[in-house]
Amino acid sequence: MGEKENIQKQRLAEKGVRAGRAGLQEVQPVLQLYQSLVGSPGCLWSEDYPALADVQKDQAQDGLYCLYDESGALIAAMAAEDMEADPEIKAAGCWNPQFQHPAVLSRLGVRIDCQRRGMAQALLLFTMEELKKQGFDGVCLMAGKENPGAVALYEGMGFHFCGEGQLFEIDWKFYEKRL
Numbered sequence: 001m002g003e004k005e006n007i008q009k010q011r012l013a014e015k016g017v018r019a020g021r022a023g024l025q026e027v028q029p030v031l032q033l034y035q036s037l038v039g040s041p042g043c044l045w046s047e048d049y050p051a052l053a054d055v056q057k058d059q060a061q062d063g064l065y066c067l068y069d070e071s072g073a074l075i076a077a078m079a080a081e082d083m084e085a086d087p088e089i090k091a092a093g094c095w096n097p098q099f100q101h102p103a104v105l106s107r108l109g110v111r112i113d114c115q116r117r118g119m120a121q122a123l124l125l126f127t128m129e130e131l132k133k134q135g136f137d138g139v140c141l142m143a144g145k146e147n148p149g150a151v152a153l154y155e156g157m158g159f160h161f162c163g164e165g166q167l168f169e170i171d172w173k174f175y176e177k178r179l
Contacts, residue, residue, distance in 0.1 A: 011125075015118060017075060019126035022064035030064065030077040031055045037109050042147035044170055050107055054079075058107070061085075065127045067110075067119055076123045078108040080131055083140060092142075094163030094174050099138035102176070103131045106141065108150075120153055132179040139179060142172040 022030060034050045037043045058064040058079040067076040083090050083102045095102065105127065110119045128139055143150040145164070151173060155161070159175035166172065 011122065015122055016070050017067050017119070017122060019065065019067050019123060021062060021130075022059050022066045022077065024059060026064070026066055026074065026077075027052070027055050027059050029074045030059075030066065033074055033077055033111060034107065034109050036112065040112060042144065042149050043109075044144045044147065054107070065123060065130070067123045067126070069114075074111070075114045076108070076110040076119045078123055078127060079106045080104065080127055080139075081106075082136075088167060089140070089142070092163070092165050092167065092174060094165070095140050096138060096160075096162065096176055096178075099140075099176070099178070101136050102138040102140050103136040104141065105139050115149075121157060124153075124157065128177070128179055137179055138176055140174070140176045142167070142174055145171040145173055 031050070031052055034045060034055070038045050038047060055064065058081070061081060063080045065078050065080060066074055069075050080103050083095070083104050086104050089104050105124070108120055108123070131139060141154065141159070143154055154175045157177070159177045161173060162176050163174045164172065165174065
């Protein structure tokens with residue numbers, strides 16, 4: 001295990017959490033987490049999205065990342081995929097052309113009772129390190145303009161604002177970061 005991995009594991013342990021890729025058994029708990037956030041401040045999801053098929057696809061592509069507490073209960077989840085697999089987001093056109101192999105991060109959700117405690121940042125850091133090991137050189141994501149918490153998180157983590165646009169009938173801010 002490398003020095004970065006050790007530091008990352010230590011940071012997670014200090015928070016009393018562990019991170020990993022989701023197995024098949026996590027699909028339903030992740031969907032339940034996502035559904036529990038519908039209607040909460042800043043959440044742009046609905047009863048129809050994310051759907052079971054979205055979570056199953058993320059897990060099947062080995063792109064579903066989760067954060068768990070000491071008892072093994074799910075705290076947070078997010079998805080990551082190769083930008084080539086998401087033509088609508090790729091077509092937004094504002095992404096850094098110097099990225100040779102970017103990943104798209106999406107569907108970051110943190111259990112309501114665990115929000116504002118660094119859990120989203122912990123999961124993002126873990127996921128970005130895993131993506132870097134897989135050969136990705138950058139990450140891109142969208143934050144709803146009406147979600148100031150997400151915007152503050154990404155800007156506070158050094159993501160570069162690269163534009164605005166509308167996709168899926170929602171106004172977004174686009175962010176990216178080199179890995």
